Amino acid sequence: MRLILNLLRELTKLPVNRWLSLKKDLMVVTAFQCFSLVFQLLPRRIVLILGKWIGNFSYIVFRRRRQIAMTNLNIAFAGKISDQEIQRICRKTFQGLGKNLAEFLQFPRLTNENIWNLVNVEGKENLDAALSQGKGAIIFAPHFGNWELTGLVTGVLIPNRIKAIVFELRNERLNQLVWKYRQHLSAELIPKRKAIRRTILALKQNCAIGFFADQDAGGSGVFVDFFGKPASAVRSPMILALKTGAPILFSVCIRQPNDQHLVKIYEPFDIKISDSFEYDVQYNTERLLKILENEIRCYPDQWLWLHNRWKTQPS
Numbered sequence: 001m002r003l004i005l006n007l008l009r010e011l012t013k014l015p016v017n018r019w020l021s022l023k024k025d026l027m028v029v030t031a032f033q034c035f036s037l038v039f040q041l042l043p044r045r046i047v048l049i050l051g052k053w054i055g056n057f058s059y060i061v062f063r064r065r066r067q068i069a070m071t072n073l074n075i076a077f078a079g080k081i082s083d084q085e086i087q088r089i090c091r092k093t094f095q096g097l098g099k100n101l102a103e104f105l106q107f108p109r110l111t112n113e114n115i116w117n118l119v120n121v122e123g124k125e126n127l128d129a130a131l132s133q134g135k136g137a138i139i140f141a142p143h144f145g146n147w148e149l150t151g152l153v154t155g156v157l158i159p160n161r162i163k164a165i166v167f168e169l170r171n172e173r174l175n176q177l178v179w180k181y182r183q184h185l186s187a188e189l190i191p192k193r194k195a196i197r198r199t200i201l202a203l204k205q206n207c208a209i210g211f212f213a214d215q216d217a218g219g220s221g222v223f224v225d226f227f228g229k230p231a232s233a234v235r236s237p238m239i240l241a242l243k244t245g246a247p248i249l250f251s252v253c254i255r256q257p258n259d260q261h262l263v264k265i266y267e268p269f270d271i272k273i274s275d276s277f278e279y280d281v282q283y284n285t286e287r288l289l290k291i292l293e294n295e296i297r298c299y300p301d302q303w304l305w306l307h308n309r310w311k312t313q314p315s
Contacts, residue, residue, distance in 0.1 A: 025171040032105075032177060039105040047102045048259055055098025059091050069093060069305035076227040077300070092301035096255060100146045107148075107181045112156050115185070119153050123251075123265035127157065127208065130247040130268045136203030137268075138248040140237050142214035142292050143304035145253040146261055148182065151210060153263050154251075155187035163188045163202045164210035165195045165236075195236075203246050210251075211237045214292055215304075216311045222278075223314055224286035227293060232312035238285045241271060250291045254299055266291065 039047050059066060073086045110118070130137040139162075141150045154162040164182075168191050169175035179189055187210075190198050199209050213234035221232030241248040247268035254262045271284050296303045 025173060028171060029173045029177060032174060036105040036108075039102060040109055044106065047106060048099055051099035051102030052095045053098065054101060055095035056091070058098060059094035065306045066090065066094075068308050072305045072307075072309055073300075075229055075310055076296070089301045090305065093303070093305050096145070096302060097304075097306070099255070099259065100148065103146055104148050104181060107152065107184050110152065110185065112185060115152065115156060119149060119261045119263055121153060121157065121263045121265065123267070124157055126249060126265045126267045127154075130249055131158070131161075131206060131208065133247060134206055135244060135246045136206050137208040138203075138237050138241050138246050139208055139210040139251050139265075140214075140248060140269075140288055141210050141212055141251045141253075142295075143212060143307070144214075144292070144295065145255045145299070145302045147212065147253055149261055150251060150253045150263060151182055151187040152185045153253075154208065154210065155185040158208060159186045160188075161205075161207045162186070162210060163190050163199070163207055164212070165190050165192055165199065166212070167192050199240065200244070203240075203244055209240075209246075213237050214289070215307050216309055218312050221312065222282045222285055224282060224289055226286075226289055226309070229310055230314055231289075231310055233285050233289060235281055235285065238271075238281045238288070241269075242273070242277065242280055242284075248288070250288060252292075252295050254295075255302060 039050070042050075069090045070086065073089060077086060127137065127139075139150075139154070141147060151162065151164050164187060166182075166189050169178060183189055190202075202209055211234070213236065215234075217232045217234045219232070220235070222235050223230045224233045225231075226233070237248060240246065248271070249268055250266040252264050254264065256262055269284075269288060271280070272287075273280055274283075292303075
């Protein structure tokens with residue numbers, strides 16, 4: 001969602017100074033509120049059509065993001081699929097993001113009951129089994145399908161026991177509004193800058209902690225093989241699992257052909273432990289990302305290719 005909102009803000013770029021920045025922030029918030037109000041009044045079928053249109057429009061307008069997506073797709077699939085297929089996947093990715101945004105604007109309409117008209121869950125027993133150990137659970141959730149639904153669904157499955165680590169948006173008013181939508185069905189967001197203490201406390205209370213940890217981690221990450229090329233991966237989920245003993249699960253939200261959603265919760269991940277902590281972090285993180293790689297190969301248009309995933313490389 002953060003990236004989607006950043007894309008929308010690119011349409012309203014103004015010269016950088018404090019007054020104009022505040023004015024721009026207010027414009028973005030007002031636009032978000034207006035679109036949300038309109039979308040909540042419309043039938044879901046119409047909203048999805050509009051979302052697809054937003055995706056097609058974004059594909060044309062946001063050239064830099066399109067180029068990043070095409071570059072990433074070529075890294076992952078060069079020589080395996082045709083250039084035409086890569087372009088088709090790229091466009092469908094934008095269309096999916098447009099639908100995600102449209103659905104996000106309708107989140108206030110969702111309840112603990114009607115959300116099941118939109119989503120099916122596979123593997124709730126795996127989450128229950130993980131929490132039955134009494135150590136909490138760590139959920140590794142990628143930016144895949146409509147990933148924003150993952151938090152809402154988990155909040156219904158285990159009310160008031162799911163926390164998610166997220167970045168705060170620079171636009172404070174927009175951040176408050178987006179957080180309200182994300183926390184609509186009992187999920188609690190933890191800002192990344194306050195994550196360590198609150199995450200450990202939540203695990204001690206036998207809660208589940210969600211990490212959207214599939215993006216480039218910069219120089220602080222651990223390098224893993226991802227589609228045959230080194231990629232900097234976030235260390236935090238695996239470090240937390242190794243140090244606390246909390247089970248870690250992979251979960252993914254997959255958009256279905258009829259625009260329903262399937263949330264898959266995998267069995268608790270079998271962490272391999274050696275006599276080297278750093279090796280264990282690297283090796284197990286890579287194994288976890290191989291699960292994501294397999295899901296991407298099955299549904300290549302549903303991952304967030306617009307992010308510069310291979311930006312950080314070993315020096």
